[in-house]
Amino acid sequence: MKIAFGALLLTWLTTLALADDNPVGFQSSTLPDSHNDRSLEMVVWYPSATTDATQMIGDDAVFVGASAVRDAPPAAGKHPLLVLSHGYRGNWSNQIWLASALAHRGYIVAAINHPGTTTHDRSPQAAAQLWQRPVDVRRAIDRVTTQPEKFGFVANDRIAVVGHSLGGWTALEIAGARFDPDRFAHDCKAHPQLTSCTVYGTINPASTSESKAALAADLRDKRVTAVVTLDLGLSRGLTDESLAALPVPALVIAAGVPSRELPAELESANLAKRLPAASSRYVEISDASHFSFLSVCKPGAQVMLEEDVPGDGIICRDGDSARPRGVIQQQITSLIAEFLQSSIYKEDSL
Secondary structure (H helix, E strand, O other): OOOHHHHHHHHHHHHHHHHHOOOOEEEEEEEOOOOOOEEEEEEEEEEEOOOOOOEOOOOOEEEEEEEEOOOOOEEEEEEEEEEEEOOOOOOOOOHHHHHHHHHOOOOOOEEEEOOOOOOOOOOOOOHHOOOOOHHHHHHHHHHHHHHHHHHHEEHHHHHHHEEEEHHHHHHHHOOOOEEEOOOOOOHHHHHHHHHHHHHHHHOOOOOHHHHHHHHHOOOOOOOEEEEEEEOOOOOOHOHHHHHHOOOEEEEEEEOOOOOOOOOOOOHHHHHHEEEOOOEEEEEEEEEOOHHHOOEEEEOOOOOOEEEEEEHHHHHHOOOOOOOHHHHHHHHHHHHHHHHHHHOOOOOOHH
């Protein structure tokens, strides 16, 4: 469907202006699943015209949260939708900084907890069902797009998925990439130090013929029009053919701080080389670590984490530059917003 760029841009800029002048709304809910016993925790940030007082969301002893108005009425008009997918051991609050910033820019932003791979739910059985992650994202899209009275109307030609770490793999899968369990197993023999190999080599998501087939299946949702990966993992199991033919634009952002377990050259940079050059972009942020994509840590949080679980203090560490995490995240937010604004108007993504 062809849409006049000028009209779309005017609508976009008007939406951003309205969003910047008002607080954003926030709602949390549980998506039941009577078939697979896979209920999902979902939160949604969205533009609102409310004048009610805000409160801090996701603010705790370790991480800085963001302000919003719970259960606020949504703003008028249509808005682009973005779904966030967290990494292994992560949760919906990890990218609050991005959700809040994009909601203020006019987006409806949904974030979910993937069962089995969250901070407080690490069931090996559920974690092994990797193919369920794109289905989780599809369910979030279903819920938000069918409840405009709660979150606002979604512009159905502007739906993006952003994923961190394992969430980046999830984003690519729902965009049309295909996973080859045999390729992944073979590659792990050459690179056993990679986090994806140490984690999923133990869990073994392709332990049966049924699970192997489910993992290799086409999990694309044609409603998704753009994807962004944030220092992703597990990408080396994706097939060259499916990546070369990825039907939507992709932005690949990598952490440039050297890492033995998740090096940019073997994951994000390698992925970018296999994506269509005309519709993809690769950015490596030299002073970003894998954990720079999590919320800003509060003073003393690193010491607290280290005392609780030795080694966990790394969660609050970035590169050795003078840039604080908040500044790095401002750069990431701008990269994503600019990419989405340009990519969603391309005819091949509508």
